[in-house]
Each structure stands twice: as structure tokens, then as C-alpha cells.
Amino acid sequence: MLGGTFDPVHLGHLRSAVELHEALGLDRVHMVPAASPPLRDTPRVTPEERLTLLRLGIGDTPGLVADSRELDREGPSYSADTLAELREEYGREARLVMALGHDAFLRLADWHAPERLFALAHVVVIERPDHQARLPASLTALIGNREVASTAALMAAPAGGLLRLSLPSRMAISATEVRHRLATGASVRYLLPEAVEAHLLTRGLYRH
Known part of the structure; x- marks a missing residue:
């Protein structure tokens, strides 16, 4: 599971998902747009539009799935609830992984029911090469x-582990910068998949 606001989805998101799929030997990566993210500002466009953009971005990429389940639930988009649904679907012995970036990881202790996350899945942190910040005491606890130190050690159990993972590409693309460029009419070429760029420009999304 790779969740996020995807506001909008960009090549950094998609390349990370592909590299996670390869590095961890996953059957599939569920990319899950948050309908109502509890710890983030309200996204600029509707959940339905963000899901449409994600589907356009993924296209026919093997192993990546645009998962709409957080749009189908009412209330805040808690990752623990999403993982519980996935665990029920895949069974007790399946290896489930929740991947997140380093910035989100630093706030993990503030998430809803953080202990439950580890009961349901492994947590994989996509490391930033320039990030050496000390972890908050609550996160350390x-x-x-x-x-664990390896993918093999992580996958020895269905859930409960933590792995820090450096991905090869480390594409420094920011959704905030993409939104700013769209709002000011600047080029977003090669920051977004062509189908996503075309849809955004046709619909006039993020222009105001």
C-alpha cells in the first residue's frame, strides 16, 4: 500500500511505486488516494478527480493499482482502516507492506492507532538521502x-517489521511545486505523465 493525497500524482510518486514493486518483490502496489487526510490540509481538487488522475498516470503499468477504497468510506482516511480491509482480503499469512516517505514517517506516532499499523502490516520508509534528523522520542518508542536490515528479514513474517529503503531514482518532484506551476501557467512537462498533464490542462485544474 502506498497512500497519499496525490494532489496531483506526478512521476516521483509513480517511479517510487515501480521501484518499491521491484525492490520488495511485491505482487502489486495499491496506490490509495486519501479522500479526507487527517493530518494534511484539504487537497485542492476533489478525491474523484485525484483518483482519475492517478488512473491516468498508472495506465497499464504492471503491478500498480489505483485503489479507490478510501473514497468509498465515510469519515477520515485512516491508514489503519485501509490496512484492515486489505488484511481481510488477502488473509492472515499475506505479507502486507505500508510504504511512506521519510517526512510522513517522522509523524507516524501522531497517526490514528499507530500500533495497529504494525499489527496489520510492515512499514517501509522510503529514505531521503539528505535526511539525518533525529527521530522524535514518541517515534523511537x-x-x-x-x-530489520533486509527485505528477506522483513518478509519472514506477515507484519510487524520496519525497513528503511533507499530507492534508485529519488526523483525530487514536489506536488506543491507542480501546483504552483499550474497556477501560474508555467510548464509542468516531464514532471507529470503526459496523460495526467493533458487532463489537468484540459480541465483547468489547479489554475486558481
Whole structure:
């Protein structure tokens, strides 16, 4: 599972999903747009539009799935609830992984029911090469002795581990910058998949 606002989805999101799929040997990566993110500002466009953009961005990429389940639920988009649904679908022995970026990881102890996340899945942190910040005490306590050093060690159990993973491309694309460029009429070429760019420009999304 790779969740996010995807506001809008860009090549950094998609390349990370492809590299996660390869690095961890996953059957599939569920990319899950948050309908109502609890710890983020309200996204600029509707959940339905963000899902449409995600589907356009993924296209026919093997192993990537645009998952609409958080749009189908009412209330805040809690990752623990999403993982519980996936666990029910895939069964007790399936290896489930929740991937997130380093910035989101630093706030993990503030998430809804953070202990439940580890009961349901492994957590994989996509490392930033320039990020060496000390972890908050609450996060250190949450992690405990869960961290492992390899994918093989992580996949030895269905859930409960933590792995920090450096991906090859590390594309420094920011959705904030993409939105700013769209609002000012600047080029977003090669920051977004062509189908996403075409849809955004045709619909006039993020222009105001």
C-alpha cells in the first residue's frame, strides 16, 4: 500500500511505486488516494478527480493499482482502516507492506492507532538521502525493536517489521511545486505523465 493525497500524482510518486514493486518483490502496489487526510490540509481538487488522475498516470503499468477504497468510506482516511480491509482480503499469512516517505514517517506516532499499523502490516520508509534528523522520542518508542536490515528479514513474517529503503531514482518532484506551476501557467512537462498533464490542462485544474 502506498497512500497519499496525490494532489496531483506526478512521476516521483509513480517511479517510487515501480521501484518499491521491484525492490520488495511485491505482487502489486495499491496506490490509495486519501479522500479526507487527517493530518494534511484539504487537497485542492476533489478525491474523484485525484483518483482519475492517478488512473491516468498508472495506465497499464504492471503491478500498480489505483485503489479507490478510501473514497468509498465515510469519515477520515485512516491508514489503519485501509490496512484492515486489505488484511481481510488477502488473509492472515499475506505479507502486507505500508510504504511512506521519510517526512510522513517522522509523524507516524501522531497517526490514528499507530500500533495497529504494525499489527496489520510492515512499514517501509522510503529514505531521503539528505535526511539525518533525529527521530522524535514518541517515534523511537513506537518502533522499539521492529527495525530489520533486509527485505528477506522483513518478509519472514506477515507484519510487524520496519525497513528503511533507499530507492534508485529519488526523483525530487514536489506536488506543491507542480501546483504552483499550474497556477501560474508555467510548464509542468516531464514532471507529470503526459496523460495526467493533458487532463489537468484540459480541465483547468489547479489554475486558481
